[in-house]
Amino acid sequence: MEPIYLTFVFVLAIFLGFELISKVPSTLHTPLMSGANAISGITLIGAIASMKTGNYAFSAILGTLAVTFATINVVGGYMVTNRMLEMFKKKEKKTEGGAQ
Helix, strand or coil: CCHHHHHHHHHHHHHHHHHHHHCCCHHHHHHHHHHHHHHCHHHHHHHHHHHHCCCHHHHHHHHHHHHHHHHHHHHHHHHHHHHHHHCCCCCCCCCCCCCC
Protein backbone atom coordinates (compact mmCIF):
# COMPACT_ATOMS: atom_id res chain seq x y z
CA MET A 1 0.00 0.00 0.00
CA GLU A 2 1.18 3.47 -0.70
CA PRO A 3 2.22 5.62 2.27
CA ILE A 4 -0.48 8.20 1.55
CA TYR A 5 -3.21 5.59 1.97
CA LEU A 6 -1.64 4.25 5.13
CA THR A 7 -1.44 7.78 6.54
CA PHE A 8 -5.10 8.36 5.64
CA VAL A 9 -6.17 5.17 7.43
CA PHE A 10 -4.08 6.11 10.47
CA VAL A 11 -5.55 9.61 10.74
CA LEU A 12 -9.07 8.24 10.18
CA ALA A 13 -8.51 5.70 12.99
CA ILE A 14 -7.39 8.49 15.33
CA PHE A 15 -10.53 10.56 14.68
CA LEU A 16 -12.82 7.53 14.88
CA GLY A 17 -11.24 6.36 18.14
CA PHE A 18 -11.54 9.81 19.69
CA GLU A 19 -15.21 10.10 18.71
CA LEU A 20 -16.05 6.64 20.02
CA ILE A 21 -14.28 7.08 23.35
CA SER A 22 -15.72 10.55 23.95
CA LYS A 23 -19.27 9.13 23.67
CA VAL A 24 -18.70 6.43 26.31
CA PRO A 25 -19.97 7.23 29.83
CA SER A 26 -17.22 7.53 32.43
CA THR A 27 -18.51 4.50 34.37
CA LEU A 28 -17.71 2.27 31.40
CA HIS A 29 -14.18 3.53 30.66
CA THR A 30 -12.40 0.94 32.82
CA PRO A 31 -14.14 -2.16 31.41
CA LEU A 32 -13.90 -0.81 27.86
CA MET A 33 -10.22 -0.04 28.13
CA SER A 34 -9.33 -3.32 29.81
CA GLY A 35 -11.13 -5.16 27.03
CA ALA A 36 -9.33 -3.07 24.41
CA ASN A 37 -6.00 -3.85 26.04
CA ALA A 38 -6.77 -7.55 25.91
CA ILE A 39 -7.58 -7.27 22.22
CA SER A 40 -4.14 -5.73 21.80
CA GLY A 41 -2.87 -9.30 21.69
CA ILE A 42 -3.47 -9.08 17.95
CA THR A 43 -0.47 -6.76 17.88
CA LEU A 44 1.64 -9.71 18.94
CA ILE A 45 0.68 -11.56 15.77
CA GLY A 46 1.47 -8.51 13.64
CA ALA A 47 4.84 -8.13 15.33
CA ILE A 48 5.74 -11.73 14.63
CA ALA A 49 4.58 -11.37 11.02
CA SER A 50 6.78 -8.27 10.60
CA MET A 51 9.83 -10.45 11.02
CA LYS A 52 9.28 -11.73 7.45
CA THR A 53 10.21 -8.41 5.82
CA GLY A 54 13.39 -7.85 3.78
CA ASN A 55 15.40 -5.70 6.21
CA TYR A 56 15.96 -8.23 8.97
CA ALA A 57 17.82 -6.06 11.52
CA PHE A 58 15.30 -3.21 11.38
CA SER A 59 12.28 -5.53 11.44
CA ALA A 60 13.77 -7.53 14.32
CA ILE A 61 14.15 -4.37 16.41
CA LEU A 62 10.64 -3.15 15.59
CA GLY A 63 9.20 -6.62 16.12
CA THR A 64 10.87 -6.96 19.51
CA LEU A 65 9.59 -3.54 20.59
CA ALA A 66 6.09 -4.35 19.36
CA VAL A 67 6.04 -7.69 21.19
CA THR A 68 7.30 -6.04 24.39
CA PHE A 69 4.79 -3.19 24.36
CA ALA A 70 1.88 -5.41 23.30
CA THR A 71 2.68 -7.88 26.09
CA ILE A 72 2.75 -5.06 28.65
CA ASN A 73 -0.57 -3.81 27.28
CA VAL A 74 -2.23 -7.23 27.39
CA VAL A 75 -1.00 -8.05 30.90
CA GLY A 76 -2.02 -4.58 32.09
CA GLY A 77 -5.48 -5.06 30.61
CA TYR A 78 -5.96 -8.31 32.48
CA MET A 79 -4.65 -6.77 35.70
CA VAL A 80 -7.09 -3.87 35.44
CA THR A 81 -9.95 -6.27 34.72
CA ASN A 82 -9.01 -8.45 37.68
CA ARG A 83 -8.80 -5.45 40.00
CA MET A 84 -12.13 -4.16 38.72
CA LEU A 85 -13.82 -7.52 39.31
CA GLU A 86 -12.40 -7.67 42.85
CA MET A 87 -14.40 -4.52 43.66
CA PHE A 88 -17.66 -6.36 43.01
CA LYS A 89 -16.99 -9.35 45.30
CA LYS A 90 -18.82 -9.45 48.60
CA LYS A 91 -16.64 -8.97 51.64
CA GLU A 92 -16.76 -11.56 54.40
CA LYS A 93 -17.95 -10.35 57.78
CA LYS A 94 -15.54 -10.86 60.66
CA THR A 95 -16.98 -12.10 63.93
CA GLU A 96 -15.42 -10.84 67.14
CA GLY A 97 -15.10 -13.03 70.19
CA GLY A 98 -14.99 -16.43 68.58
CA ALA A 99 -17.51 -18.59 66.76
CA GLN A 100 -21.23 -18.18 67.16
